[in-house]
Amino acid sequence: MGANPSASLTPSIASDHPGVAELFAVLAYGEISAFYRLAEEAQLSPSMKGKLALAKMAAAEMNHFETLETALSDRGIDVFDAMAPFVRALDAYHDSTNPSTWLESMVKAYVGDGIAADFYREIAGALEPEVADIVRDVLAETDHSEFVVDEVRNAVAASRQDKDRLMLWGRRLLGEAITQAQFVLAQREELTELVITATGDLNNIIALFDRMQESHAERMAVLGLI
C-alpha cells in the first residue's frame, strides 16, 4: 500500500506539551547550524551571485532562529540550554554530509533542508494553530532557492558525470537525515512522545515517511536529478 500524499495530521497536541519546547529547540539549533554551513559553503561559489544567494539563505535562517528564540523565551526557556541536547546529532549530520563541491552544497541546501522541513511540517499538522504557525513560519522556503534550482539544473543537463554523482549525493543526504533524526528521537523522550502522539499510530508513521520519500523524489526531479 503506497502513501496517501493528501493525508495529513489533525491537531491533537496541546501547546503546553513539553515536547513543543524541544521541537522549537531542535529547530533553533538547526537554523544556527544551517547558518554557519551556508555562510562557509558560500566560499565555494565560483560567482558573486552564488555567494550572495547562499548568504541570503543563511541570513533567512538566522531570522528564523530569532523567531524561535522569542517563542522559547515567551515560555520562560533559555534557548541555549534548550538547544544543548541537539548539538551533537545535528553537528554529526553536517559533518557526515560535508559538501566537497559547489554543486554538492547547492543540492544539500535544497534537498537536505527540504527533508527536514517536510518532517517538521508534518508534525506541525498535529499542533495547535499558534504553535503550528511558528513552525511553518520558520520552515517557509525563501525565494533564494530558485537560484539553487537553476544552478543545479544547468549543471546536470551539461554533465552526465555531475548528474550521477549528485544523484548518489541526494540519496546519501536522505539516509543521513533519517539516521540523525532517529538519533535525536532516541534521546529526547518528550519530543518522541510528541511525534508519536502527532502521528497517531505505526501506520501513520509509515505513511508519513512514505510521503517524505515522495517529496524527496520530487525535489530531486526539480533539480533535474531523475
Place this chain on the structure above:
Amino acid sequence: MGANPSASLTPSIASDHPGVAELFAVLAYGEISAFYRLAEEAQLSPSMKGKLALAKMAAAEMNHFETLETALSDRGIDVFDAMAPFVRALDAYHDSTNPSTWLESMVKAYVGDGIAADFYREIAGALEPEVADIVRDVLAETDHSEFVVDEVRNAVAASRQDKDRLMLWGRRLLGEAITQAQFVLAQREELTELVITATGDLNNIIALFDRMQESHAERMAVLGLI
C-alpha cells in the same frame, strides 16, 4: 579650532545625483563583506553566545544588503555591476585588518563598523529625505552590539595587556579605514563629487573628520579602551 559636534550637513543633493547609486553600491558591498567576515569570525568565539551574537550581526548586514539591492533595482541598476568597482578597496580594508583573536574581531565589529557608519551618516545629512532614510536604515545599529561591549569591557578590565593591544588595534582600524576611504574616493568621481557637494567646503570636510575622530574616541571609551 576644534570640531563642532552639533554641526551637521543640510540636504543639498538631489536624489537622482549619479553619486547616490554609487553610495548605495559601496554600502551594499560593505554589507556583503561584513556578512562574510562576521560569519567567519564567529568561529573564533569561545562561547555559543558569542558565536550567535556575531551570526545575528551578520544576518542584519544581509537584511541591509537587500534594502540596498531593492533601492538600486528601483533605479534600474544591477547591484552586481554597481558593486564591482568597490570590491578591491573594501577587500583590502578587511585583509589589512584581519583579526587574529576573538577580542580583536569584537573590537573591529564595533569600532570599524562605527567609523564607516559615522561617515555615511554624515553624508546622509546632505541627501534628500527619501535617500537619507535608506542610508540611515542600513546603518542602524543592531542591539546585538551590546554583547560586544560587555565582552570587550570585561576582558580589558581584567587584562592590562589585552587593553594595550586593543587600543593599538583600534587606532589601526581608524587608519586603515581612512586609507581605504581615500582610495575609494580617488577612483569614483561621482561619489567624490557627492561627498564634496555634501560637505560644502574644505573647512566642513575637516570638521567632519574631526567629528569622526571624536566619535571614534567615544566608542573606544565605551569599550573601556581609554
